[in-house]
Amino acid sequence: MTAASDIRQGAALVVIAPPQWAGELELREPPGPDATILMMDHQGGATAFSGKVEYGQGIRSGFSLAIADELDLPLGSVSVILGDTAMVPFDRGTVGSLSTMTLGMQIRRAAATARGALVTLAAERWLVAESGLATSEGHVFQTSDTNQRVSYADLLEGKNLQLSIPDDTTTKQAVDFVYMGKDATRTDALARVTGQAKYSHDIVVDGMLHGKILRPPSYGARPQQIDTAGSERIPGFVMVVQEGDLVGVVCEREDAAEQAVDAIRVRWQEVQELPSDSDFPGLLKEKAKEMIVLRESGSPADGFAQADHVLEGNYFVPHVANAPMETSAAVATWDGGNLIVWSGDRSPFGVRDELASALNISQDNIRVIAPEVGGSFGTKGTVEVAHEAAVLAKAAGRPVRVVHSRAEEFMWGTVRPAAFYEIRSGFNNDGKIVAWEYTGYHTGDRPQRGQRGADTPYNTPNVRIAVADSASPLRTGSYRSLGCASNHFAREIHMDEIAAALKMDPVEFRLLNLSHPRLSRVLHQTAERFGWETKRDDSSIGIGVAIGYDAGSFVAECAEVTVQRRNVRVQRVVAGIDCGMVVNPEGVRNQMEGSIIMGMGTALRETVEFGSGRLLNSVFSKYRVPRINDAPQIEIVMSGDPTTQSTGAGEPGIVPIAAAIGNAVSDVTKSPVRNLPIVPNLP
């Protein structure tokens, strides 16, 4: 479905992305004629189009800085349209910290293409060679006489150009950046501090009603009998909608809809004998499905036979909730057979396609728009709330907004899979690991869940890495650094256990077993900034280190903790990241800090409690996420080389933190921490 008023109609120049530049791992449809990724208007301003969404990571700012630099435009002349299926090229969704790495480069090349076309136009106008021309602040000028200048707007007058990105397009070198690589205020900052930023909760359409969905008390429960008489007496009641399994009410106000859904009397048939959180980790291995061997190299059997020492450990990570501050919400409005949905989802095209199949209409009749998204961390990748709004709106014949309550978000949103690990290592007195056997079990039904980050980055000759999926009574989904953060917890705790067995320093022991230069460098720099050498002798605190890799980037973190009885306080974290060329250092630091805080929650407190198909702690007073008084001092070390490719920064920071904290706690208790959340095992 196309937008009613499309700014591309007035374009003076558009840059089309050819299919191989879609910048995604898999391409479900060719970009076609609508794949404009950059346009310039007749005023000389540029607009980029991307199917990514802004859920806090600052991608709108990052793209803006890249375009301003490559096109030599003032930042104020650049805008970015995100996540509107009627406006942007197809995109698989905002996942895996990959936006800057894949699409960022594509957008830079598109902007460089537009800049090249403007230079050509100026050369034709002045009948001079392009080599004598340069660009700055929205103008082309002659390098021999800088008074000879022409604005982009003048060059584009009356033009209607369509460009493809030539293979030999070159982007700027880091030394030539005006905006990229420097701390930048986010371009959306003003709207965010004045309450003007619009999230799916805030979308209002003329004539809009409010919907609430009837939720079962437990997973798998089915209604046997439904009596809606009570709802009809609520002031502002409009209607009850029943379509298949979906039962909802529509009212004039949202609070009325809550009361009306509460007033429905239902006899439920619940599923009996559902597992509880205390059945974990046992159930993970018991319900394991097919084992996938990710790597087998050398001969683990020979390695263990020859090793001076063999150590075994089992590790457990429970289910944790994403719990973004904005609960899932959507607004749907029908115009005849056409549907427009605003949904705070990280994959607008995914929502469009799933809606098409759920509603049995063509995807050409659906437009999905992602407004500002109030946090995701991997959840909000499902169609449910958009589907609920669409069904209720269709039945009511008016636009409907559905906003999930916090309890609904906890129970019907997705959680991070639980995981269980068995690690066996063989090592010699000289500190070298010679054999490594690693088996991971992750709840969830997609095999890639446990694979990310399962392999060891250490230089070990005899290795076997295997993972298996396992069943969960909860709705598992993605999470920040899915699988990878859990895998790193187990591996990096085990690394400290080996170091302790050998009475070696944990930093030295890691460096001894690493041959990856970027990982060694980030560890070395982080430990140095932390003051590892001097802190080691301070018995009043515990210190811990862990390293990791994710989304193409490399990280190391050192944590300093104090332990009082069962209470762990993280006092200071130094975190190093090598994510190659940094577009916005302030953005990278912000993402690293956030990842550390989020990972601290998983380390110290968070665990979804459940039993009999019910969640037992689905309120923030019981599900304890980090608060400001938990926040440690955090320092970020940028360890990357600006000439290497940009890689992810949104997730890698969470990868080592739970192990770094766990190792710091062990430093105090002299007893390994093998389960999350951490409970100090004091003698």
Next chain:
Amino acid sequence: MQLLVNGKTYEVDVDEETMLLSVLRHDLGLTGTKYGCGDGDCGACTVLVDGEAKNSCITPVDSAAGSEITTIEGLANGDNLHPVQEAFIKHTAFQCAFCTPGFIMSTVALLLRNPEPDDRQIRAALTGNICRCGTYVRIMQAAKSAAEQSGQQGGK
């Protein structure tokens, strides 16, 4: 019922037990104040009622009638941002920013009653607000720099 919000008087026709959050968002269209939990646990709905921070999701509207209510939309003076808003921009004290209006209002309330808070007092005043993106280090810096400014003004 009459409500005084951001210096303007509004006549609203709602049940007296309706929560203030619902009236602000639904009846007055002031959507800068957010729903985060409905239990008073997260602070996303924080507004000022006679200068004090209140979770509007658990504040019945009739208890705020007759008081001066200030929301995030009422902080700036025309194009001039409130110093706390300026400080949040300066320190990029947000990511998704869904919690930001609540944090800003809690900080403003703190500085109204204590223009020179120390770190411990800032933490105590903001511990009722959750930022799931984890920008606490920045929020702390923003609150401290706003406090320095309000302390200087208080000392004049």
